[in-house]
Amino acid sequence: MNVITTDELLQKIDAGENISIIDVRESDEVATGIVPGAKHIALGQVEASMDQLDKSVPHYIICKAGGRSAMACEILEENGYNVTNVAGGMMSWEGELQF
Structure with a gap:
């Protein structure tokens, strides 16, 4: 499994890379703030929501x-998706938040 730090992810965002960020936390957790531009799909909904994700784009x-x-x-x-786990998750995120 590919892994990236939150700092590395922030660098990709700041560089304007065409990436997809998926937040798999529950709705009440996302209400406390989400990475700007991230899509919320709770872990329990990932399998049912896969058709919403583009296989040609890397997903973080x-x-x-x-x-x-x-x-x-x-x-x-x-x-068959190109995915990377964000190590440390939102507990390590030091970038802006979207509410």
Whole structure:
């Protein structure tokens, strides 16, 4: 499984790279702030929502600390998606938040 730090992800965002960020936390957690531009798909909905994701774009998967995003990465990887787990998750995120 590919892994990236929150600092590395922030650099990609700042560089304007065409990436997709998927936040797999629950709705109440996302209400406290999400990475700007991220799409919210709770972990339990990942399999049912895969058809909404473009297989030609790299997806960076984030949660609170990295555990649930790792599970989501496994599901998506098994289905042919290019995914990277964001280590440390939102607990390590030092960039702006969208509410």
